[in-house]
Amino acid sequence: MRAFISFPFQSLVQRVKGAFPFPLLSLGLPAVLFFSLSASLLARSHRHLSHESNPRNLSYEQVSALVQASGVLLYDATTHKVLFAKNDDVPFAPASTTKLMTALLVYEKTGFKGDVRIKKEDTLVQPSHVPLIAGEVISVNQLVEELLIGSCNDAALALARACSGSVEKFVEEMNQKAQSLGCVNTHFVNPHGLFEPGQYTTARDLMRIFQAAIKIPAINQICQTRKIHFQNGGISRVMYNHNRLLGRYMGMGPAKTGWTRISLHTYAAACERNGHTLYLTLLHSPDKWYDARLLFDYGFAQLKPRYTAEEKF
DSSP states (O other), X not given: XXXXXXXXXXXXXXXXXXXXXXXXXXXXXXXXXXXXXXXXXXXXXXXXXXXXXXXXXXXXXXXXXHOOOSEEEEEETTTTEEEEEESTTSOBOOGGGHHHHHHHHHHHHHTTOSEEEOOGGGGSSOXXXXXXXXXXXXXXXXXXXXXXXXXXXHHHHHHHHHHHSSHHHHHHHHHHHHHHTTOTTOBOSOSSOOOOTTOBBOHHXXXXXXXHHHTSHHHHHHTTOOEEEEEETTEEEEEEOSOTTTTTSTTEEEEEEEEETTTEEEEEEEEEETTEEEEEEEEEESOHHHHHHHHHHHHHHTOOOOOOHHHHO
């Protein structure tokens, strides 16, 4: 981060404008720095991959040597085969992929209907985007959009409190839901994913949570929405999806990103090509964009296209 801060602010904005064609000044310096860092990581991923052998021609062993994430699971939902795994049952901090469980539980409790009046206690957390304002009334659906698209931590607290009466009770229910999904190596202590000791999951458990979440059509759609328009403090704003591969990597579908300084990058994503849907979960990665592109390229190279009877003959 220090390298970016050393640039003059105007110079930094000019650098970012070329990668993101939307007004960044209105988002403030933290958002500018975030998007600049994302662009830098994505560009480095492209350069890194271009200097390696084509991922489509790599062996399992070669991919294993290149993958940087500590925990990985790549699964073909069409043939029900695991295509790649690395420490998939070892616990790591989930960061904001936690919000998939939050959204799933909120849906089961509300169907994304109703409104929430924001309280001061909801705002006492590091926001991921435009902070909520105590006293304003926001629909549950909009809060879920802000939760999954903008990865807003205050939205997670507001939803948890409103749905269960307290954040603590909601977290208990998150853990109960994880157990019901067969997540034996997962434990939550908050609904947003900011690092706290005792909050962990595995690539395999995160895969279970991700699949359960995107089976809900509303969650599936939100997780692949590129931007939303919303009101905050009476001002119209735009929020952009944190998934930098959305619209840039062929077949990219619903996904949830995460990052903290300790957790590093986390990711849950689905991608579809040639009749196959691949699910990927990454934990503790220094560069999820590199890992995701490498693994999806490798995974699709292992598959044969599926055809209908009419197309076969």
